[in-house]
Amino acid sequence: MTYNVDENGYYGEFGGAYIPEMLYPNTEEIRQQYLQIMQDPVFEKEFNDLLRDYVGRPTPLYYASRLSEHCGTRIYLKREDLCHTGAHKVNNTIGQILLAKRLGKQRIIAETGAGQHGVATATVCALMGMECIVYMGTVDIERQAPNVARMKMLGATVRAANSGSKTLKDATNEAIRDWINNPVDTHYIIGSVVGPHPYPDMVARFQSVISAEIKAQLQEKEGRSRPDYVVACVGGGSNAAGAYYHYLDDTQVGLIAVEAAGKGVDSGESAATSYLGKTGIIHGSKTLLMQTPDGQITEPYSISAGLDYPGVGPMHAHLYASGRGEFISITDDEAMKAGRMLARLEGIIPAIETAHAFAIFEKRKFKADDLVVINLSGRGDKDLQTYIDYFKL
Amino acid sequence: MTYNVDENGYYGEFGGAYIPEMLYPNTEEIRQQYLQIMQDPVFEKEFNDLLRDYVGRPTPLYYASRLSEHCGTRIYLKREDLCHTGAHKVNNTIGQILLAKRLGKQRIIAETGAGQHGVATATVCALMGMECIVYMGTVDIERQAPNVARMKMLGATVRAANSGSKTLKDATNEAIRDWINNPVDTHYIIGSVVGPHPYPDMVARFQSVISAEIKAQLQEKEGRSRPDYVVACVGGGSNAAGAYYHYLDDTQVGLIAVEAAGKGVDSGESAATSYLGKTGIIHGSKTLLMQTPDGQITEPYSISAGLDYPGVGPMHAHLYASGRGEFISITDDEAMKAGRMLARLEGIIPAIETAHAFAIFEKRKFKADDLVVINLSGRGDKDLQTYIDYFKL
Amino acid sequence: MSMMNRIQTKLQEDKKLLSIYFTAGYPQHGDTVKIIQSLEEHGVDMIEIGLPFSDPLADGPTIQESSTHALTHGMTTEKLFSQLQGIREKVSIPLIIMGYFNPVLQYGVEAFCKKCREIGIDGLILPDLPLREYQLQYKEIFDAYGLLNIFLITPQTSDERIREIDAASNGFLYLVSSASTTGAKSGFGQDQQDYFKRIAAMGLRNPLIAGFGISNAETFAQATEHTKGAIIGSAFIKYLTENGADSAGDFVKRIR
Amino acid sequence: MSMMNRIQTKLQEDKKLLSIYFTAGYPQHGDTVKIIQSLEEHGVDMIEIGLPFSDPLADGPTIQESSTHALTHGMTTEKLFSQLQGIREKVSIPLIIMGYFNPVLQYGVEAFCKKCREIGIDGLILPDLPLREYQLQYKEIFDAYGLLNIFLITPQTSDERIREIDAASNGFLYLVSSASTTGAKSGFGQDQQDYFKRIAAMGLRNPLIAGFGISNAETFAQATEHTKGAIIGSAFIKYLTENGADSAGDFVKRIR
Numbered sequence A, B: 001m002t003y004n005v006d007e008n009g010y011y012g013e014f015g016g017a018y019i020p021e022m023l024y025p026n027t028e029e030i031r032q033q034y035l036q037i038m039q040d041p042v043f044e045k046e047f048n049d050l051l052r053d054y055v056g057r058p059t060p061l062y063y064a065s066r067l068s069e070h071c072g073t074r075i076y077l078k079r080e081d082l083c084h085t086g087a088h089k090v091n092n093t094i095g096q097i098l099l100a101k102r103l104g105k106q107r108i109i110a111e112t113g114a115g116q117h118g119v120a121t122a123t124v125c126a127l128m129g130m131e132c133i134v135y136m137g138t139v140d141i142e143r144q145a146p147n148v149a150r151m152k153m154l155g156a157t158v159r160a161a162n163s164g165s166k167t168l169k170d171a172t173n174e175a176i177r178d179w180i181n182n183p184v185d186t187h188y189i190i191g192s193v194v195g196p197h198p199y200p201d202m203v204a205r206f207q208s209v210i211s212a213e214i215k216a217q218l219q220e221k222e223g224r225s226r227p228d229y230v231v232a233c234v235g236g237g238s239n240a241a242g243a244y245y246h247y248l249d250d251t252q253v254g255l256i257a258v259e260a261a262g263k264g265v266d267s268g269e270s271a272a273t274s275y276l277g278k279t280g281i282i283h284g285s286k287t288l289l290m291q292t293p294d295g296q297i298t299e300p301y302s303i304s305a306g307l308d309y310p311g312v313g314p315m316h317a318h319l320y321a322s323g324r325g326e327f328i329s330i331t332d333d334e335a336m337k338a339g340r341m342l343a344r345l346e347g348i349i350p351a352i353e354t355a356h357a358f359a360i361f362e363k364r365k366f367k368a369d370d371l372v373v374i375n376l377s378g379r380g381d382k383d384l385q386t387y388i389d390y391f392k393l
Numbered sequence C, D: 001m002s003m004m005n006r007i008q009t010k011l012q013e014d015k016k017l018l019s020i021y022f023t024a025g026y027p028q029h030g031d032t033v034k035i036i037q038s039l040e041e042h043g044v045d046m047i048e049i050g051l052p053f054s055d056p057l058a059d060g061p062t063i064q065e066s067s068t069h070a071l072t073h074g075m076t077t078e079k080l081f082s083q084l085q086g087i088r089e090k091v092s093i094p095l096i097i098m099g100y101f102n103p104v105l106q107y108g109v110e111a112f113c114k115k116c117r118e119i120g121i122d123g124l125i126l127p128d129l130p131l132r133e134y135q136l137q138y139k140e141i142f143d144a145y146g147l148l149n150i151f152l153i154t155p156q157t158s159d160e161r162i163r164e165i166d167a168a169s170n171g172f173l174y175l176v177s178s179a180s181t182t183g184a185k186s187g188f189g190q191d192q193q194d195y196f197k198r199i200a201a202m203g204l205r206n207p208l209i210a211g212f213g214i215s216n217a218e219t220f221a222q223a224t225e226h227t228k229g230a231i232i233g234s235a236f237i238k239y240l241t242e243n244g245a246d247s248a249g250d251f252v253k254r255i256r
């Protein structure tokens, strides 16, 4: 059994490309070419050179000794927070901008929640001299103001999405609408392992550098390439997909996905998709989805803009449905406290998205000699105002 | 001739340790032990391991092709902005906290201007579980608010310095006063190559990893370890010292130091020390210093908190006086525009301090095949509000 | 399919067909049937009944807002079906449900198709259920309940794919006038005409009905020059917004 | 030094010496000489005249503020010298200039020393010109103009270094009561007494004058139990702030 995508673009029953015909030529063009382009040695070199010289890869695998002691197990942190622009998102945008250039596109669009993907997209567009339009929910524009300013500094246009909950889902709708309206010259850089096939697979592959590095680094540090657990927060699921990728079919490695419970999974203000979702279609993909019995998509809620999404990528839906992945939901409060804990114990202020992954130790016991790798997906600079307000700093 | 420190703690006529007797035991303890500790293989390993696994070193040396084309020369960027906490400052604080532990200290104090050194100090204190107090001018607390929040998240106490211009100089005074009052248990982590001997040398050595990496990386990329020029902004001078270090005595490498001219070198609101300064004593060191004819220290001004300092480290005073270094002053406006240029051309938003270094191309011509390394000392996240206000983003 | 579907019958009439889209439950929750009847009375040939969806990503602001409005005022799949119960005693023109796939999936694809058949729905337009996923998983069910699945074609659709879609279709091809979300544009240009002409010249099995951007008699005439008919959506919704459900017939009079 | 310096003479008197520090040009720009005279009149044995500095990093808030005030109101090195011109016609007790090294450096170390000699200054206390830099570069100049350079000793100063400083000194050792910036503390503790006693027992060449944290008759008595005298600074400045320059004598009466 494989937990990776099949030739039809499905992970088990999840995935596919549920897209209007207007998007067919674009996604089909990508579907037909992405593997070939990604496997072209010239592309690979360009991609890897930029990851190394521009993004700053490999990111360290850091043994967090004070955190380990505090949590009673052995914890390594995969330092995606040290990537240029401050999160794993840029691994994917570097890949997609190079692909877009190969496809002859001149205009780039993207959606963003936390703004990290928007910044990462604006960044690579500046790097390549391409036009960049980023859609962002009005609520997120407010709570992630620093990232809005960064996008503007980088020359991108930020367009507000005002429908629905005015967050990530709605920004994605707007980006898709833009793409429908600009089918020829525009590439849509999706920011997570969501969307129609081949996006989830393509994004997962670009992000898979994370687990490729973990394997090599663990081998060097521990003489084994396999941890007992890999832990990651899941919004759409790209950082998790990248951290799991090379372990997907190695069932000796436990995969732990951490979702945002918002004010509590049953509070009505939550984004814990695995717990609250049912199979449905969102943004072109069949996956787990928070929805009404009638099939209307529910407005999610999380304090972290990047996890405030009512779906998950189809890979994660499959990991959940198959039992391969272990899903844990973490509330706003638990995440905020875990963020502060990490700051105080290790001198690292995580993104609030990321902070969710650090809250599992209150809920889930590990053995003293377990080797747990947590994907530290991003830094908390964008979230300072939220931290200040929450902790009255 | 060497441009490095001599056995008495002087760079030419600059340097020394002009400190009150109350500080003598502390600085003497450091002076006697720093070289021995730094050369201890166990210390070296601890330091290098943390630089690699925690800070994220080596930082890339990135060939900026769009910037190079724009400026008509060949430009590499040394990516200190990718260091954990977002600037080169952490190289030094990692070193000093390890040293402080060796010296049995339990309490850490620091001064900060831009907040980067404060954050870097708070960070390593969290990492080591040590008490941390950071002095910061009230003006800087306001203009670098994100960094204040970061320090608090990290568990540090931020104390406002209200005297003088309420900026870096005054924060340093307060930190020194604290040290005088806490002579036994406290280590003062100075954030630049300033202060009494052996601080300038010690900080330069901790930062010298920058030029050590540049040499190796240039060798790999260009088949030569020597650039034609190394460019760095100079506040106190630590990022410049680190970037110059291994080239100090290699006079084929041009060393370009970029100072903050504020509203213009002759405007009365400036921090261009080499142009405006005369030999004097500040913070324990004989160096170039902006002062009245009467020897009172002048209040400096720069839009960038990290360059808003009326002195420079004694190494730089000597580089200036001897003609070894080329000093260029850049105004607020020039720096801001250069910051935006870098963002638009390369997708990198620099700290405003750093932005000064990128403004030299308007003032100083290079040959098309010159190989120019600019030390990209820090990222601009802390400066977004200033950029927003300036460019009305 | 053995028995002739109402859509197929209608397509054989020797005239340009006028088809109207509206959002079920809009402007008022109870307007659905009234609008359908009024459209038939005023000579409309075919109706697309929009099943509203929370996230209609192929639609422009007009249809989005009407959908949100309808949902807020209580429209659900179940309610739409109960409103349409007995509709075949009142109207006889082809009725198509147009919507997004997720509500259908939640209802259960088979249950949904069964219900459509019971009510007398003739076809479905589900823009986000494209050919491949349809054929892989759902075609058999649609066929079993005699429902036509209508596919879209856009200016960017390749000839090869058009032929593939044509081969898989048994009603008409929905010719999207320009690659865009729904919403009335200011008129038809030469590009559109050339495109319609090009497709018309392909000699496809299925007739073409044009849609997106048709708003009045002039654009209707332009759109149908090379096609069998045209669908008006956003322009009609806008008219209803301004004039209420009772004005549905007036709108049609302006076209025909 | 051949000729006996006023400080050295004073130190031979058989009494506990009271020395007062004040900031030149404070509270009023023109108060300097008035305060010196009044202090001598009221029996003070020695005076430290503070040359104000913009960044007095060894000082606590009281002296900092008085320095800033004096500078803001026009005090400069040149002005202080001109205020002190002819001072030896008015007072005869030892006068010491206490300040930071940078203003001296800017004036020119030799020019400064020469001027001090002309005026009749007996010594300098420059906390940030420590022994090593002094010996390396400036000792000869000080000696040439007959100026004593007074060094500080703190509780953290090692015995070895105390002996080194003692060997290099020709006046008194300024015994800083606790390692701290200037500023009156609430009293003297056993720690201080033990420390003074320890130093006193070392049998040094130079007498000890205690300073930092001495504010009233009680602390003066405590501080001088094991020393030759004591310096009062911040407490005097505070008194001047509250009561003006004319009250200088009143302050001294409260000590003696």
Ligand SMILES: Cc1ncc(COP(=O)(O)O)c(C=O)c1O
Pocket (backbone or CB within 6 Å): A087, A088, A113, A114, A115, A116, A117, A191, A192, A193, A233, A234, A235, A236, A237, A238, A239, A240, A305, A306, A307, A351, A353, A354, A377, A378, A379
């Ligand atoms: C730091 C960080 N982590 C995680 C996420 C969630 O996205 P994903 O689940 O695709 O990794 C985001 C989204 O913005 C993010 O910024």
Ligand SMILES: Cc1ncc(COP(=O)(O)O)c(C=O)c1O
Pocket (backbone or CB within 6 Å): B087, B088, B113, B114, B115, B116, B117, B191, B192, B193, B233, B234, B235, B236, B237, B238, B239, B240, B305, B306, B307, B351, B353, B354, B377, B378, B379
């Ligand atoms: C990014 C950055 N660059 C430069 C400086 C100036 O310091 P230095 O001259 O010691 O490198 C600072 C000071 O805070 C800084 O934050």
